[in-house]
Amino acid sequence: MNQEYYDTVVKLEKDGTDPEYVQGWQGGYVCNPEREEQRINDAYTAGYEDGTAQNTDNASKFKA
Numbered sequence: 001m002n003q004e005y006y007d008t009v010v011k012l013e014k015d016g017t018d019p020e021y022v023q024g025w026q027g028g029y030v031c032n033p034e035r036e037e038q039r040i041n042d043a044y045t046a047g048y049e050d051g052t053a054q055n056t057d058n059a060s061k062f063k064a
Contacts, residue, residue, distance in 0.1 A: 005026075005030075008025070008029075012025065012056065015063070017059050020044045021047035021058070024043065024049075024050075024051060027047075027048055028047065028050065034048055042062075046062060047062070
């Protein structure tokens with residue numbers, strides 16, 4: 001992975017961001033397909049969308 005990916009994941013984890021958001025962000029960042037429908041929740045979806053856009057705009061909404 002590149003340094004931006006690593007730095008962002010470390011920051012999200014240190015900030016206490018919901019692990020579902022972090023997992024969604026990771027999947028979106030590396031262009032993985034989304035989870036199956038029954039395993040998706042709001043935090044994961046927001047993380048996936050932010051990861052795809054390579055930002056963390058919604059992270060503050062999902063503090064664990």
